[in-house]
Amino acid sequence: MSEAEIKNLEVQFDAKIARDEKIEPKDWMPEKYRKTHIRQISQHAHSEIVGMLPEGNWITRAPSLRRKVALLAKVQDEAGHGLYLYSACETLGITREQLYEDLHSGKAKYSSIFNYPTMTWADMGAIGWLVDGAAIINQVPLCSTSFGPYARAMVRVCKEESFHQRQGYEIMLSLCNGSEEQKEMAQDALNRWWWPSLMMLGPTDAASTHTEQSMKWKLKRKTNDELRQQFIDQTVPQAELLGLTIPDPDLKWNDEKGSYDFGEIDWDEFWQVVKGHGPMNKKRLDDRRNAWNNGAWVREAATAYAAKQKLKKEETAQAV
Amino acid sequence: MKPIKELNPQFLESTENKKHLIDYLLGVADNYLILGQRLGELCGHGPNLEPDIALTNISLDMLGQVRSFYQYIAQLRGDKSTEDDIAFLRKEREYKNVLLVEQPNTDFGYVIVRQFFFDVYNRMFLGALQQSADETLRALAFKGIKEASYHERFSGDWLKRLGDGTEESKTRVQQAVNDLWIYTDELFHTTNADDAMIAAGVAPDMLQLKEYYYEKVGELLSTATLEIPEVEYFQKGGKEGLHSEHMGYILTEMQYMQRAYPDSKW
Ligand SMILES: [Fe+2]
Ligand SMILES: [Fe+2]
Ligand SMILES: [Fe+2]
Numbered sequence: 001m002s003e004a005e006i007k008n009l010e011v012q013f014d015a016k017i018a019r020d021e022k023i024e025p026k027d028w029m030p031e032k033y034r035k036t037h038i039r040q041i042s043q044h045a046h047s048e049i050v051g052m053l054p055e056g057n058w059i060t061r062a063p064s065l066r067r068k069v070a071l072l073a074k075v076q077d078e079a080g081h082g083l084y085l086y087s088a089c090e091t092l093g094i095t096r097e098q099l100y101e102d103l104h105s106g107k108a109k110y111s112s113i114f115n116y117p118t119m120t121w122a123d124m125g126a127i128g129w130l131v132d133g134a135a136i137i138n139q140v141p142l143c144s145t146s147f148g149p150y151a152r153a154m155v156r157v158c159k160e161e162s163f164h165q166r167q168g169y170e171i172m173l174s175l176c177n178g179s180e181e182q183k184e185m186a187q188d189a190l191n192r193w194w195w196p197s198l199m200m201l202g203p204t205d206a207a208s209t210h211t212e213q214s215m216k217w218k219l220k221r222k223t224n225d226e227l228r229q230q231f232i233d234q235t236v237p238q239a240e241l242l243g244l245t246i247p248d249p250d251l252k253w254n255d256e257k258g259s260y261d262f263g264e265i266d267w268d269e270f271w272q273v274v275k276g277h278g279p280m281n282k283k284r285l286d287d288r289r290n291a292w293n294n295g296a297w298v299r300e301a302a303t304a305y306a307a308k309q310k311l312k313k314e315e316t317a318q319a320v
Numbered sequence: 321m322k323p324i325k326e327l328n329p330q331f332l333e334s335t336e337n338k339k340h341l342i343d344y345l346l347g348v349a350d351n352y353l354i355l356g357q358r359l360g361e362l363c364g365h366g367p368n369l370e371p372d373i374a375l376t377n378i379s380l381d382m383l384g385q386v387r388s389f390y391q392y393i394a395q396l397r398g399d400k401s402t403e404d405d406i407a408f409l410r411k412e413r414e415y416k417n418v419l420l421v422e423q424p425n426t427d428f429g430y431v432i433v434r435q436f437f438f439d440v441y442n443r444m445f446l447g448a449l450q451q452s453a454d455e456t457l458r459a460l461a462f463k464g465i466k467e468a469s470y471h472e473r474f475s476g477d478w479l480k481r482l483g484d485g486t487e488e489s490k491t492r493v494q495q496a497v498n499d500l501w502i503y504t505d506e507l508f509h510t511t512n513a514d515d516a517m518i519a520a521g522v523a524p525d526m527l528q529l530k531e532y533y534y535e536k537v538g539e540l541l542s543t544a545t546l547e548i549p550e551v552e553y554f555q556k557g558g559k560e561g562l563h564s565e566h567m568g569y570i571l572t573e574m575q576y577m578q579r580a581y582p583d584s585k586w
Binding site: 049052053056059060061062063064065066067068069072073075076079080082083086121171174175177178179181182287290291292294295296297298299300301302303304305306308 | 357360361363366368369370371372373377379380383384386390403404407408428480481482484485486489492574576578581584585
């Protein structure tokens, strides 16, 4: 293809997105669009399955049968999200195995929030409420993103995430209506998860790259700082309802701008964790690698068995 | 399905009958609890997403069953006890699950074999329980049978893949079969409470299905190109509360919150 022809395709491509039409896997797309989408969707898929680990950590210790069942179902939902997203990513011409390899080698990223430990049961509440809450704010705009398979996956994902968020809030509510000790447990969890949750909305606009391109492709609708503000404004009243204190002495309602002012985020901590030096980075990756490596013989067996079965079928067909 | 026997309406007025029924129900339900707990340990660590999701599903089904059984027990007790008291506040010797379900998740092969040995039994059991003289149990059996057949198909299919897969998978899964075989016989043991419930038509007499069980299991093992172990001695004791050393650790983890924060609502 000549450069002029490619230019022409790109113009049509941009126009299609501008008309709010979906890009499907078989459609022509600029290489950069494909690469960016593989990166973002796989990063999202990895976040779902790494995200199973901190909550999975409490399944065997959940304090009641009802909570155990709900937690198991939630963690299982995250596995399902991983599955839809890997499938969406595979339509762009990459395999799940390759994507895992990038995760295991540390080349691909996942959400940093999962590199914090879940110390107490209240963390199950705080994660549902805050982490799933921040995820929803990040993800709802993706339900109308330009790449069809991603947008459709996100519609299903977002429905379940809001259910998770309500479930998490409900765990917090039970704790806050419980004993003094339970309430302290809830406050402690909020103290530990608040700032990392704010960081989930991404680096501040000044420090964030490729926002303009992402806006054009509808991978982003609002800037990180706008999303963060939305999250804070939505969450502060919920904390008040629980009777919990947001661990930010600078948090104050600003009448003029109609939203909350808040304190400085510790971006050094953010970059430390993103670069792989958070409290649980090593453990999370080790767990993923171990699950994959220990499962190698199982996957090989399944492949070998399927091949044998296929051969048998062909032989019977020939004999007939 | 029709019950094989009608239950005498005065049956549960006898304290002894009631106690036997409760003990019998614990013997059934504790298997679901401990197996569900064991499977719960695996969530997020499966060999791939699909079997991870499927094993979590089975765990969820087990826990769903156990809640129904414990709720029934709580109702029979007629005191203030709840499903959670029954699940979390007993001592080691009071749990009546078979030894098979408390065996560890050594590797995926052990998980599948343990599951298959249990699933074949469980599907037969729920099939027979549909004719219980007890109405609640008939309903629970009816509710559980569909998922039990699904579990049996899942574990059976995997057993075939592992047995007739690669050299390595065959060696590994044969090892699991050999190690877990000694726990199958206990599934057919009966306690005094069980015997009383069988006599009353509340419990199916599983001993009559024992031969059929080993036939079914043997059939699948040979399709999976695996050998049926020949052993002289089987292990038993779980149903009488005599557990393996694993049990204490399972309970320590499972009961942690209830023990650390007594009388709390979650
Ligand atoms: Fe998710
Ligand atoms: Fe998500
Ligand atoms: Fe979620």
